[in-house]
Structure formats: structure tokens, C-alpha cells
Amino acid sequence: MRPAWFTAASLTTTLPLRPPHLACQALEVYQHSATCPFYSYPFMRAENPTERLKELAVLLSGATGENDGAHQPAKEVHSLDNEPGHTPPSEQRTPPPSRHRKTKEQTPQTRQQERCLSPWSKSPTCRRLHVSTGSNANTNINTNNNAPSDSEFCAFTHASFNNNQGITVITTPDRLRLLSTLPPVTTDNGAAAAAAGGGGDPQPELETIKPYKPIQIPGKGIGLVATKPIRTGTRIMSATPAILVDDRAWKGIRAQEMGVLVAEGVAGLPDKERERVMGLSVKSGWQGGREYGVVAGNAFRVVIDLVGMLGGGEGLEFHGVFTEVSRLNHDCAPNLGYYFDSKTLSLKVYAVRDIFPGEELTISYVDVVQPHSTRQKSLSSAWSFTCTCPRCTLEPHLLGESDSRVKQMQELRRELDDYSGAAMPQTAELLVTLYELEGLQVRIYEAYYRAALEWNGVEDAARAVKYARLCLDKGLLLRGEDRPFVESMREMVRDAKGHWSWRFRVKERGL
Numbered sequence: 316m317r318p319a320w321f322t323a324a325s326l327t328t329t330l331p332l333r334p335p336h337l338a339c340q341a342l343e344v345y346q347h348s349a350t351c352p353f354y355s356y357p358f359m360r361a362e363n364p365t366e367r368l369k370e371l372a373v374l375l376s377g378a379t380g381e382n383d384g385a386h387q388p389a390k391e392v393h394s395l396d397n398e399p400g401h402t403p404p405s406e407q408r409t410p411p412p413s414r415h416r417k418t419k420e421q422t423p424q425t426r427q428q429e430r431c432l433s434p435w436s437k438s439p440t441c442r443r444l445h446v447s448t449g450s451n452a453n454t455n456i457n458t459n460n461n462a463p464s465d466s467e468f469c470a471f472t473h474a475s476f477n478n479n480q481g482i483t484v485i486t487t488p489d490r491l492r493l494l495s496t497l498p499p500v501t502t503d504n505g506a507a508a509a510a511a512g513g514g515g516d517p518q519p520e521l522e523t524i525k526p527y528k529p530i531q532i533p534g535k536g537i538g539l540v541a542t543k544p545i546r547t548g549t550r551i552m553s554a555t556p557a558i559l560v561d562d563r564a565w566k567g568i569r570a571q572e573m574g575v576l577v578a579e580g581v582a583g584l585p586d587k588e589r590e591r592v593m594g595l596s597v598k599s600g601w602q603g604g605r606e607y608g609v610v611a612g613n614a615f616r617v618v619i620d621l622v623g624m625l626g627g628g629e630g631l632e633f634h635g636v637f638t639e640v641s642r643l644n645h646d647c648a649p650n651l652g653y654y655f656d657s658k659t660l661s662l663k664v665y666a667v668r669d670i671f672p673g674e675e676l677t678i679s680y681v682d683v684v685q686p687h688s689t690r691q692k693s694l695s696s697a698w699s700f701t702c703t704c705p706r707c708t709l710e711p712h713l714l715g716e717s718d719s720r721v722k723q724m725q726e727l728r729r730e731l732d733d734y735s736g737a738a739m740p741q742t743a744e745l746l747v748t749l750y751e752l753e754g755l756q757v758r759i760y761e762a763y764y765r766a767a768l769e770w771n772g773v774e775d776a777a778r779a780v781k782y783a784r785l786c787l788d789k790g791l792l793l794r795g796e797d798r799p800f801v802e803s804m805r806e807m808v809r810d811a812k813g814h815w816s817w818r819f820r821v822k823e824r825g826l
């Protein structure tokens with residue numbers, strides 16, 4: 316049985332159930348349907364609220380539901396390789412030139428919308444898209460006055476969000492309503508962020524608990540340094556964003572106009588969060604101004620998987636500024652990993668190896684399973700710095716060896732991902748060793764996953780389960796709970812012989 320089949324099946328069985336309080340909120344939203352025209356769209360065919368919300372989510376994500384990408388062959392393997400990443404700022408430096416139109420007129424329709432958007436800002440500043448955002452666009456977006464409502468993006472602020480930390484979301488009113496169905500969020504980063512050097516009043520009791528502090532690091536600006544021993548698997552941060560910018564707006568609204576939206580959104584944040592945002596590092600020269608630069612230079616790409624939570628499909632892509640996380644500098648063999656948790660709207664950051672006091676805490680901004688020159692090129696073009704991490708500053712003969720290992724890793728992954736090919740468990744074992752030698756704990760679950768499949772593929776359940784366990788141990792830290800590979804590995808642990816991969820190599824060889 317091929318993984319494609321398995322992936323499709325596993326996706327339908329692994330979708331997280333919506334927590335009861337979320338269902339209540341969704342119902343609450345539906346109670347507004349008499350006054351909110353959004354909910355009486357003719358395409359909303361389903362009878363019950365959950366089904367209707369599902370339709371809505373699919374509609375807003377642009378997924379058709381028939382071919383939503385989640386059921387594509389090899390998606391599971393592909394999803395292992397797709398790390399979330401910082402938004403490369405260089406992509407934003409040449410925003411498309413275009414017309415713009417301010418849309419703040421008060422029509423009966425907009426007044427009605429405002430009533431529906433409480434507790435978000437009542438009269439948000441809005442701008443329309445200037446260009447189609449291509450495959451991401453969920454309609455044929457155009458620039459004329461009859462543009463569909465989903466081409467209008469506004470800066471909505473919710474000042475009491477997450478214990479009064481506050482949040483600004485730049486998106487369409489429709490998408491905002493969908494986001495509003497998320498359960499209430501409370502994380503510890505409100506206070507923690509104050510210590511990241513961005514202003515605000517650090518809370519002393521949290522300061523003493525946190526195992527790191529911000530300091531100036533030569534050649535890197537501010538960075539975070541461990542003040543205590545940190546063990547592998549420790550959660551370092553769990554942060555909700557100060558700003559979330561819809562990817563369609565980021566790509567489709569020109570920099571100056573986007574700068575107006577971001578500035579408006581930042582101005583609406585509570586004082587402390589605003590100070591933290593404005594304290595983040597910004598390179599000079601952004602067309603959209605300082606606030607625009609903060610997003611361009613500090614945002615993480617996040618995919619809000621509302622659709623997945625509700626029934627399967629693609630997520631909504633945003634760029635999120637998480638003030639404290641944004642203080643983490645880059646390393647090509649980082650000691651931290653992170654993932655975005657849609658359910659709590661938070662970025663979770665974990666230690667992927669033991670860290671000693673005095674060590675800098677780092678994440679990776681680029682794909683680290685690439686040769687030195689490719690990594691440097693990406694960092695230089697997107698972030699304008701030359702990486703001087705230990706992996707990049709090896710002596711030439713050692714650097715050559717590191718690049719040769721990376722090349723072999725890429726080849727082995729291709730070989731292992733060919734499920735009708737001749738790969739063997741030893742191939743996967745070699746891949747594990749190469750990840751270890753490169754110090755890539757941040758990605759090692761990918762090798763464990765492949766080793767688990769290979770051992771199961773040759774009927775060695777004990778070794779398969781060992782690697783499935785290792786994959787879960789690291790993969791949960793680095794990708795979170797709601798991933799097809801997590802369910803796959805759990806199934807293997809439960810019943811290796813019932814897993815799709817049982818004997819798959821043996822069968823391919825006709826044995």
C-alpha cells in the first residue's frame with residue numbers, strides 16, 4: 316500500500332476535534348446571522364453551524380474541498396520538510412506599483428459589519444488589493460470599484476486579547492470573523508516579551524523564572540542568552556502575535572499603503588505591546604516606513620489551520636510578529652525549534668538539545684539542510700547578514716566535509732522517498748548519522764521517520780517502533796500535535812504490522 320493512500324486516510328482520522336468552548340463561540344457567531352450578511356451568503360448550504368463553519372472555512376481558504384492539497388501523494392513526506400520560517404524581507408522590498416483607494420466611507424453595510432466585529436476595532440483603516448495574489452487568491456481579485464469584498468483588508472485591533480497583551484490583525488472582515496471563532500487565548504508571553512529589550516515593565520517574578528536574558532551580541536544586535544541550564548524538550552516560549560498580516564494583503568498591497576495599515580494597527584495596540592513592537596530591530600530604507608520594516612524584518616510565516624481543525628484543507632497564510640521570539644538570532648545548527656499552533660494562535664519554541672548557561676539561544680531562518688553557499692546566499696539576500704555560526708566558519712577542509720554530508724543527505728532523502736525504489740534500513744540509518752554529525756537536531760525527526768518506515772518495510776517491528784518513538788519524541792517538539800506524520804508514527808507504535816508500511820519494501824522486491 317502506498318503512502319499516498321495512507322496519507323489521505325490518516326488525514327481524515329487525525330483531525331483534532333473542536334473543543335466544546337469553540338463550538339459555543341461558533342454558535343454565538345451564528346446567532347448574529349440575522350444582522351451579519353456574511354452568514355446568509357447563498358453558498359452556505361449546510362444546515363447545522365459546524366457544517367456551515369466548515370463550508371465557510373473552506374471557502375475563505377480558497378480550497379475547493381475536492382482537491383485541497385492535503386490529499387496529494389507524498390504530502391506527508393513533504394510536510395516533514397516544510398519548516399515554518401521567518402518571512403524573507405527581500406521579497407517585500409519591491410512591492411508591486413499600483414493604484415490605491417481609501418475605503419472608510421460609512422455605508423449601511425459597513426455600519427452593519429462594525430456591529431458584527433466586536434471586540435475588534437470599530438472603524439478600522441482599510442485598503443484594497445492592487446494586484447491579484449495568484450494561486451493564493453480565493454477569487455479573481457481586481458482593482459475596480461466593484462472588487463469583491465474579500466479584496467478589502469483592514470487593520471483590526473483587539474486590545475484585551477491574551478490578558479491585555481493585545482493583537483492587530485490585517486485581513487478581510489470575513490477572515491477576521493473566522494479567526495474570532497478560535498478559543499480564548501492566554502499565554503505567558505505578555506510579561507515575558509517585556510524582557511526582550513523592547514520596553515514595557517518586566518514582571519520580576521517571571522524574570523526570575525525565565526532561563527534567558529536579552530543582551531547585545533557583537534555583530535548581531537540583540538540576542539537571547541541562556542542564564543541557566545536548559546534541558547532538551549524544555550518549552551522556552553509560547554507567544555501570541557502582536558501583529559498578524561494576511562499574506563494576500565502583504566503581497567497585494569503596495570508598501571506605502573501597507574505601511575499605513577501596519578502603523579494604524581501598531582498605534583491601536585496597548586502601550587506596552589506597542590513599545591515592544593517599536594523596539595524591534597529594523598533596517599533603514601523601507602518604503603513603507605518603520606512599522607512596515609518591523610513586519611518585514613521580524614515576521615514569521617504562519618499558517619492558521621482553521622480549515623484543518625474543522626474538516627480538512629489548506630490553512631490561511633499570515634505573517635506574524637511575536638515580539639520576544641523575534642529577538643532570537645539565526646544559527647545553521649540551532650539549539651531551538653519552533654512551530655505555530657493554530658489552536659492557541661501561538662508560536663511555541665522548544666530546546667532541541669541541552670543548552671548551557673551563557674550559550675546564545677538560536678533558531679534557523681532558512682532551510683539548514685543545504686550547502687554552506689546556498690545558506691549564505693539566502694541569509695544575505697533575505698536578511699542582509701553573513702552568517703558566522705560555528706557550522707559556517709569551519710576550516711575549509713571541514714566545511715568541504717560538511718557540504719559533502721549535506722549533499723549525501725539530500726540524495727539519501729530522495730532515495731528513501733521513492734517507495735518503489737531499492738532503499739534499505741541501512742540507508743535511513745546513514746541518514747540519521749548524517750543529521751547527527753551536522754548537529755541538526757532541529758530536523759532529525761525527519762530521519763527518524765524514514766528509519767521507522769524502512770525497518771517496518773522489511774518486517775522489523777521492534778526497530779520500526781524504536782524509530783517511531785524517536786520521531787514522536789522530537790517531532791512533537793518541532794511540529795506539534797496535528798501533523799499526519801505524528802498520527803502515522805502513533806499508529807506504528809500501536810500496531811506496526813497494521814501500518815501501511817509493513818513489508819512494503821519486501822513486497823516491492825517481490826519477496
Ligand SMILES: C[S@@+](CC[C@H](N)C(=O)[O-])C[C@H]1O[C@@H](n2cnc3c(N)ncnc32)[C@H](O)[C@@H]1O
Pocket residue numbers: 534535536537538595596612613641642643644645646698699700701702703704
Ligand atoms: C529577527 S531579528 C533578530 C533579533 C535582532 N538581532 C535584534 O536586535 O532585535 C533579525 C536580524 O538580526 C540580525 N541577525 C540575526 N541572526 C544573525 C546572525 N547569525 N549573524 C548576524 N546577524 C544576525 C540580522 O540583522 C537580522 O536581520
